[in-house]
Amino acid sequence: MAALILNFWAHRMISFRNALRALLGPLVVVGALSSAHAGPYDDALIKLTTDNYADTDAGVAALVESGNPRAEAIIEALRAGTLLYGDGKLAIRGPAGVAVDATTATPLVASDAGSLKPVRVNNRVRRAVEAALGSMTLLSPDQRRRLDAAAAVLRSRDAAALPSLDKALAQEKVERVKIAMLEARAAIILNQPDSSPGDRLAAVATLGNLGNQNALALLANLPAGASPELTAAARQASETIAANLALWNAAQNVWYGISLGSVLLLAAIGLAITFGTMGVINMAHGEMVMIGAYTTFMVQEVIRNHAPGLFGASLFIALPLAFLIAGAIGIAIERLVIRFLYGRPLETLLATWGLSLILQQGVRTMFGPSNREVGTPEWMSGALQLGGLSLTYNRIAIVIFAFAVFATLLLVLRYTSLGLYMRAVTQNRRMAGSVGIRTSRIDALAFGLGSGVAGIAGVALSQIDNVSPNLGQSYIIDSFMVVVFGGVGNLWGTLVGAMTLGVANKLLEPFAGAVLGKILLLVAIILFIQRRPRGLFALKGRAAEA
């Protein structure tokens, strides 16, 4: 009973909407009728009702020609199989089963709708429909639809679309869509047997100017029987494009390198602080990163369940939390374990390795061994097109974030008293103690700071990597390399180290492959460390020998 009432209301709603369309529809149709296209439009409609493939095909073409505003809806319905005919009338079946008159969009009475049959299509008609839709949506006010339409025309290479393409090109303002349309137009002309040699050369020139991957593919696949001058022009254009693309490619690789470098910087900078001040290799550093990532996961879980509206801000909520949680764990580790191992760096290394195993297994026990889903907020998805570069927003965010963290730490070390004490302890622990700095308290705070920074690195890495108990392990060796390469003298060493390794890695990748590139880099660092055993930015003076 209740369902019936609901159903009734649903129908009422739909018929209300249809009634609205009925009010507006005829107005549009009348407008169309009064124009010069009235004749062809009606003829085209009649052709669609004859249940003959050839007629249907011709009808579709005529409909496109007519330029009637209803044409698109009718052809769309034909594609979807919801276009009905009968008694010389056309109708479109709506989503709720109610048919509307195709020409006027008024709802049909049930008795009328009963005798209707779907307009049948075959492959030929389907092709015509695709091409028709493509050329028609070229003029759509929606930018995305125009882009799709241009792509569809490019695929079909249907000469029939040429006039509408020219028309669309004349009024197109968006650069991206215009490029797609130019590509499509050139593709049609090049593949059209009867286009003039001059047009073809012009098309090749257009493609050469576009200079993208699609253009290169089109130029490479010239139809058979092309004249020698056309082939020569195409080859020249291809070469220019290839050189151009190589340049963009290199730029893209440098960008990937900077992005990887920022990730390394985030992961290594906390390590550089603890290693620099205390000479302690913290093998559990990677696990602090992992804890930061899991903090993000938990924050998002809570937000999903209790306040979905806050999701966009989830990362900003996670950042301070991750800093505090990882920092607190870091301080606890320092107070409970590392404090007792000063002066024995190798033992510290082993003890922190043990801690990293415990933390990993702890997280695995609590959250399970599989990857956890951390969502990307709306504002971080998508990509920025910059010429031939594609910069995804999440990578841009991480690069900016890494530099912000770096700058903040630089300022903390430079202008706060904690920073001053930390630098003093780094340079000469005993002397710092002698002038009244409580070195053990500075150690604890430095360890907490380093771990906290690792935690916020985890928040950032949760956006680009799998959040699993092994997250930290995959970064730890790279972070060590950054620190060893850059030296512990100051944070600039870490920046230079991270960026050098990141960019070198990505520039090597195209030639050597990802794995071999990485191996080469490791070997290079092993050799580099022979020359400068304390890294690029080494501490100088007596303290450095300790």
Place this chain on the structure above:
Amino acid sequence: MSTIINRQAVVVLVLLALAAIVIPAMNLAAAPGSVFHLSDHLVPLFGKYLCFALLALSVDLVWGFCGILSLGHGAFFALGGYAMGMYLMRQVGSRGVYADPVLPDFMVFLNWKELPWFWEGFNHFPYALLMILAVPGALAFVFGWFAFRSRVTGVYLSIMTQAMTFALMLAFFRNDMGFGGNNGLTDFKDILGFSVQAKSTRIALFVLSVAALAAGYVLCRWVVSSKLGKVVVAIRDAESRTRFLGYHVEQYKLVVFTLSAMLAGVAGALYVPQVGIINPGEFAPANSIEAVIWVAVGGRGTLAGAILGALVVNAGKTWFTGAVPEYWLFALGGLFVLVTLFMPTGILGAADKVWKRLRSRPEDTRGELASQAAE
């Protein structure tokens, strides 16, 4: 001679000899079902422990006596293992899945037409033996030559050794390296004409492992009680001072490091036929660090402690991973922390302290005990 074979050495060698007799006897002679019977799968398991003990011994030689904390000894172990694995692969001959008389299965699978040059010769056992020693030795020599000459020490050296084994792991994971990629080398058929699956072969391999461990132990004893050993200990305790006294510190370190890598290679070579597989996972940095903790648990700088630690920790690992697998990493991690915090001299060191207190008589330890200061 008496300085090499001291009382500790006598105990170790007697225990090893006993193991070489008792374990095969329990497996072969005791009737199945009796309390003394040792089931077949335990023989290679114990053999595996002995290989680990030999690896621990090699780590102790560089860490306990020379102060070089190598986090890359697993690489030497794995290289020795791969050399043995390559010999075993060549022995498979046409019995592989693809029945190619020369090429191992994975090469046929990858469409390789001929054997890569570095596989030549591995069908001869003496050549394989030579490689088991030469490849880890050469790597250690080259790495050490670079590292020690430019005075990379302490944690920097540890990190570099870790990077070395990590780089090798990545390299061996590659299919086009020609070492079987991901899957490594496996499906061995026989060794020197004996089936690797046969009970008698397994017992022979076990006894060989005992013998190798005993020989390795005596060799290490000989090294540490020689003049070389004295200088090496001096380097551990005061590197700069030793250098100022006129010793070529780098050369001493290099000798010990290379020798230790060769021992690790032998351990790996004995390990492979007993477990039946070698894959790039053996290069994982975690494995090398685990070997270090065996030494720390037993007591570094004691040699016998390394053997004891390897056996104890691995027995514990077998038990844990069988009974409560999810707690093994907690236990291992806890072991790292507790041993470094509370037992810096390991089991042997602690036992020694107790022993001394009971006897209240100063024992002649001749620098074998781990010193507190690692520098």
